[in-house]
Amino acid sequence: METKDLSRYSKEFLHGLLEKMLLIRRFEEKAAQMYGLQKIGGFCHLYIGQEASGVGSVSAVDLSRDYVLTAYRDHGIALACGMKPGFLMAELFGKVNGCSKGKGGSMHFFDTSLHFLGGNGIVGAHIPVATGVALKVRLKRESGVVLCFFGDGAIHQGSFHESLNMAQIWKLPILYICENNQYGMGTDFRRVSAVTDFTIMGSSYGIEGKQVNGMDVLDVYETVSDEVNRIRKNNSPGFLEIRTYRYKGHSMSDPARYRTREELNAYREQDPLLLLKTRMINNNQITEEQFEAIDHRLKKLCDDAVKFAEKSEEPALKSLYEDVYA
Amino acid sequence: MPVITVREALRQALEEEMDRDENVILIGEEVAEYNGAYKVSVNLLDKFGPDRVIDTPISEEGFTGIGIGAALVGLRPVVEWMTVNFSLQAMDQVYNNAAKMLYMSGGQLNVPVVFRGPNGPAEYLGSQHSQALQSIFCHCPGLKVMAPSSAYDAKGMLKTAIRDDNPVVFLESELMYGWKGEVPETEYVIPFGEANIKRSGADVTLISFSKPLKLLMDASVELDKEGIDTEVIDLRSLKPLDEITIYNSVKKTNRCVIVDEAWPFASVGSHVAYLVSRNCFDYLDAPVLLISSEDVPMPYNHRLELAAQPSVKKIIDAVKQVSYRI
Numbered sequence: 176m177e178t179k180d181l182s183r184y185s186k187e188f189l190h191g192l193l194e195k196m197l198l199i200r201r202f203e204e205k206a207a208q209m210y211g212l213q214k215i216g217g218f219c220h221l222y223i224g225q226e227a228s229g230v231g232s233v234s235a236v237d238l239s240r241d242y243v244l245t246a247y248r249d250h251g252i253a254l255a256c257g258m259k260p261g262f263l264m265a266e267l268f269g270k271v272n273g274c275s276k277g278k279g280g281s282m283h284f285f286d287t288s289l290h291f292l293g294g295n296g297i298v299g300a301h302i303p304v305a306t307g308v309a310l311k312v313r314l315k316r317e318s319g320v321v322l323c324f325f326g327d328g329a330i331h332q333g334s335f336h337e338s339l340n341m342a343q344i345w346k347l348p349i350l351y352i353c354e355n356n357q358y359g360m361g362t363d364f365r366r367v368s369a370v371t372d373f374t375i376m377g378s379s380y381g382i383e384g385k386q387v388n389g390m391d392v393l394d395v396y397e398t399v400s401d402e403v404n405r406i407r408k409n410n411s412p413g414f415l416e417i418r419t420y421r422y423k424g425h426s427m428s429d430p431a432r433y434r435t436r437e438e439l440n441a442y443r444e445q446d447p448l449l450l451l452k453t454r455m456i457n458n459n460q461i462t463e464e465q466f467e468a469i470d471h472r473l474k475k476l477c478d479d480a481v482k483f484a485e486k487s488e489e490p491a492l493k494s495l496y497e498d499v500y501a
Numbered sequence: 502m503p504v505i506t507v508r509e510a511l512r513q514a515l516e517e518e519m520d521r522d523e524n525v526i527l528i529g530e531e532v533a534e535y536n537g538a539y540k541v542s543v544n545l546l547d548k549f550g551p552d553r554v555i556d557t558p559i560s561e562e563g564f565t566g567i568g569i570g571a572a573l574v575g576l577r578p579v580v581e582w583m584t585v586n587f588s589l590q591a592m593d594q595v596y597n598n599a600a601k602m603l604y605m606s607g608g609q610l611n612v613p614v615v616f617r618g619p620n621g622p623a624e625y626l627g628s629q630h631s632q633a634l635q636s637i638f639c640h641c642p643g644l645k646v647m648a649p650s651s652a653y654d655a656k657g658m659l660k661t662a663i664r665d666d667n668p669v670v671f672l673e674s675e676l677m678y679g680w681k682g683e684v685p686e687t688e689y690v691i692p693f694g695e696a697n698i699k700r701s702g703a704d705v706t707l708i709s710f711s712k713p714l715k716l717l718m719d720a721s722v723e724l725d726k727e728g729i730d731t732e733v734i735d736l737r738s739l740k741p742l743d744e745i746t747i748y749n750s751v752k753k754t755n756r757c758v759i760v761d762e763a764w765p766f767a768s769v770g771s772h773v774a775y776l777v778s779r780n781c782f783d784y785l786d787a788p789v790l791l792i793s794s795e796d797v798p799m800p801y802n803h804r805l806e807l808a809a810q811p812s813v814k815k816i817i818d819a820v821k822q823v824s825y826r827i
Contacts, residue, residue: 276607276608294605314553
């Protein structure tokens with residue numbers, strides 16, 4: 176594994192990245208376990224393997240003025256935005272203390288106070304919505320930038336192409352981030368895309384794309400920071416393809432037989448957590464013992480999240496008709 | 502009192518609401534420089550500028566979703582669909598985002614957006630441009646639906662729709678834009694859920710909304726000559742629906758004919774017929790009848806397209822049938 180000079184980063188910052196990624200890993204492992212125990216039902220899409228993408232990106236924005244929207248694989252990005260594991264686990268359990276009062280589920284995490292606007296279940300359908308958020312930022316002459324995450328499966332939806340076109344003609348402050356985990360459900364993206372270099376997907380709309388190594392949280396952080404700074408200055412949209420990899424199936428019901436063990440193992444060798452941890456150890460910014468202590472703390476945090484979810488009440492039946500209309 | 506067209510009444514509502522609240526914007530195809538495909542937005546670009554009156558490319562899914570996104574963060578967009586036929590391109594945005602965001606976010610995100618445009622058949626427009634799609638919108642919880650039948654209602658109802666904190670589908674009619682009526686210069690609004698008794702009568706309750714109201718009024722004049730005194734109810738607000746006014750009328754007349762220019766299967770008309778049968782069963786002296794469009798795509802030929810739609814003759818025949826006068 177390569178070494179990298181980390182001297183431009185503070186120790187606190189690096190620890191923050193590492194902890195956030197590790198929290199996501201442990202939360203998702205716990206969610207999988209709870210799914211196996213049938214505490215969680217329905218669709219449950221895990222973010223394991225993709226932690227660097229969400230954490231590196233969200234670390235580059237300021238959620239007092241910027242906004243984040245993603246698709247249904249939303250646990251990791253919700254945690255990266257600062258949502259508390261207990262509220263998320265309670266939501267997965269369908270409990271009233273969940274972030275969406277038990278009515279959203281795995282795919283519909285929201286926290287407006289953190290400018291995290293979902294948690295959106297239809298492939299590509301939130302891309303226009305994110306673009307509308309950017310329209311408001313632009314019309315109100317605010318300084319925010321919108322991060323719009325979606326997967327490689329969404330990039331062939333008309334909603335993506337319509338949105339990029341309008342974002343460019345109106346010069347909207349939005350960064351479109353394709354988290355290319357290389358499989359749209361069970362389909363290798365190379366089988367269903369006329370081009371395999373997604374960085375050119377914005378070219379028809381005059382938006383220059385960049386590819387990012389999604390296993391390297393610092394690469395993600397630096398590239399997203401550069402793009403966000405550029406967008407804040409020029410008010411024109413950007414596009415990134417973050418090459419990443421999910422270790423688990425598309426959802427809990429998917430054994431992922433469409434790919435080889437060799438491929439999975441090759442990605443595990445460049446695991447985003449392992450990569451950052453090794454670099455930090457090589458730069459004397461963490462020890463194995465310190466890492467273990469952090470891990471122990473985060474595992475306990477996730478255990479506590481389960482306890483919180485277990486203890487939370489079922490939503491009252493009368494809540495069925497609440498929040499249909501404002 | 503000034504006599505103005507429905508088109509001008511809608512324009513006044515837009516202008517007054519844009520004056521009243523700087524967060525109201527108008528977005529859609531041809532709304533700005535062209536003044537609207539049906540000239541509803543005349544002079545609004547000149548008055549409010551391109552930040553608030555926004556021409557879009559032909560991207561219905563895209564700009565409908567953009568309206569929704571902007572509504573999530575504080576704007577109150579009025580999205581114009583050039584015709585409601587084209588809303589089918591955007592239906593995923595309406596159903597999955599506008600209608601559900603409040604519910605699945607546990608009450609965090611409401612969507613104050615208005616989708617408006619001409620609905621229902623005009624003349625000689627063929628199958629794809631002559632559809633009355635109100636049933637689709639009324640089917641979906643989370644949406645409110647309005648359909649005015651006069652200049653007075655058009656203005657008062659559109660103002661209500663714009664001020665509402667929910668997504669509202671506002672259904673106009675191409676042939677109605679030129680209809681004239683009295684509209685006061687002083688401000689007024691017409692609330693949701695209030696039907697209007699257009700004609701008071703004792704013998705048969707006639708129920709409809711939007712453009713077919715005129716057919717009901719014309720039929721009532723003819724029926725009056727034959728000694729049948731009809732009560733005509735204009736629903737105005739389809740969702741929420743003013744059930745009380747309907748039931749009170751049917752309990753008085755004991756007979757009910759419903760006219761809805763949509764297709765018959767699972768329509769607003771068929772639902773109202775169910776409600777009346779369910780809630781006024783003991784009062785009914787005849788089965789409830791529904792005059793709908795024929796269950797066929799709209800033909801181009803004028804004789805055929807008229808035959809496909811509700812008509813004064815069809816209404817008169819139905820009224821006579823429930824009165825056992827045939």
